[in-house]
Amino acid sequence: MTPTATNGFQRLLLSLGLSMSLACMLWAPSVGQAAASPRETDQDNTIRIYKKVAPTTVFITAAFASANPAAGPPGSSIGAGLVWSEQGLILTNAHVVEGASRILVHLYGGTRLPAEVVGSDAATDLALLRVVLPKEHRAAAILGDSDHLEIGQKVLAIGHPFGLGYALTTGIISGMGAGPESATLIHDPVIQTSAPINPGNSGGPLVDQEGRVIGINTTILAGAQNIGFAIPISLVKGVVGELQARGRVVRPWLGITGKLLSDDIIDLFALPLAKGVLIAGVAKGSPAEKVGLRAGDLPIVVKGDPLVLGGDILLAVNGQDLRTPEQYATVFRSLKVGQTISMKILRDGTYRTVTATLEERPSQPDPTAPARGPEKVEFRPLDWRGLPLRLAGPETIF
Template sequence: MPPPTPAGHADTPGTEESDAELLDAYSRAVIRVVEAVGPAVVSVAVGKQVPGHGGQQIGGGSGVIVAPDGYILTNDHVVHRAGTIEVRLADGTPLPARVVGTDPATDLALIQAKGNDLACAPLGDSRSLAVGQLAIAIGNPLGFQSTVSTGVLSALGRALRGRDGRLIEDVIQHTAPLNPGNSGGPLVDSRGRIIGINTAIIALAQGIGFSIPADTAKRVVPELLAYGKVKRAHLGIGCQIRPLNPGVAAGYNLNAGYAVEVVTTNPGSPAARAGIRVGDLIVAVNSLPVGSIDDLHRILAGCLIEEPVTVTVIRGGRRIDLTVNPIGTDRSIAVR
């Protein structure tokens, strides 16, 4: 009598066929996505002036066409200080392009290539993403057209520092391998919808990539089209983090333990007009606690431009509420 087969290791008839079918289904899904989205992915070659050296340094990355008249999403850091831009379609066709607008705070940029009826890909809904779902990264790193890698979404709601020091929130973390030049390329779901724009890799980490979510791009693109930048509530101050005196914190029921100290106010700025002074400790905006510069950025990003906000400060041991009428700008806080 043959020995019993260990549990979980039975040679079930058809197991190999089932595994092959699953792999075939996975492959077919990836192939469909690449066939649908690949033609919309471009390489971006950038000519940049090098300060103090003259001439040009060539940089680049990837991008994805989101409208048939040549509008392309990529990263701000890909086209930063671009002198000239040339995009190359998946079939190798070169097209001149120009910067429409950039937003360092989200590392997104919109450029436009000279072309019509170009293949494009739709922006999906990144709110419905789930950890573990399939993610496909497509790009043109180092001139290799339609380089494809696959992985899964490994985390949602991550945060990264942008080039301007501002915290980029709600970032997607995934395991699809990225290479130099993948920046600006799309991260796509199994239905061929763009769920993110790849923005960064951690050099010493294995299989960790980051993408700016599609919903962020949906908010940013209309502003870039209209103004060339994203308008945000602007106070016009320079500031730094400062620990709160424990007695003051306890006396005013402040749980953060830290405040944002005003170290400069720009003449004529909303803060100066509202009476905010150097040395004031900002502890809240619109009753939302402020314990860091990131808190201040986050709250101001959610405020409507030119609508009054209440800034609560500690001055000389007293708590004071000041009404500030912010104006729109591309930079609201200078960090010291």
């Protein structure tokens, strides 16, 4: 190869090298941009969901008449709510409006409307209100499905933390299981979420990545970081239907409190125990009292968990065992008010069969019922008034 040809070939290689280097420099930012696009897409989706859902939520203020005006000014409460239907039905938590003398619903656009209570259910902490919506208001919640949720699924919560307005927080579904007092009455798992919720979020929606409501925010775990609970929308739908029809939820009532005995507890004592519900209390005037079911009379504490020994152990209802929480929940859901049930019990080492006719659960707890043991963990409803709403410990209520 001649020197002229060699020099020309070297210049060609140098030109190609510079071109490739320049291409790499230009291409590198595009890689970074491509990697950032999923984050931008997720952010855009969050913004879209907020704009879609926020107009279907409301801010609720409630005033409470003072029984003793001399003791101080009347109390007040704030919370969030959901426009359940275009006919003016508003859903919120029962503890936000319970006992209120005046309730105002503030729409997303700023309109304030007086509200009346259609019905409430303390067991699920749900209340249904009614307002007269302006004719131009057409926003209502889109309901999702809470029966097929996955732990790790992204969720968003909208509410009014400490009255600061339509605030959005994000998180994931961090668990499904027992939570507040409602779990002991309705025997359904609640949604546990890491989305931060605070006083003022009560009654607001928990939504999925499509803006569909999958739960109603209700409770936080006191002293913990970002552990909140929401009532599954599949349960909410049934409760709302009953509140619309009757103003209350009708549930069967035997009139006992107690705890399911575990193998560990049974093995600790040289007593005639068996897997079932150890009855700790029997409500006065209840079907359980009428047929002679016995409550325990020996309170003890095992590893910080209170028990009351000496009572009957309810082993089965209508031939169905009550050995596990799942079995108990299945039996409870199958029962109706007015139904006569056959119960297998263990008393003083002897198996017996007792029948009772179930009544409707009273709307208010029996004031003569025995006090419940201290909770191992305090579940705190999001009550703006700061009232210590006492929640049940790990008891079974039937």
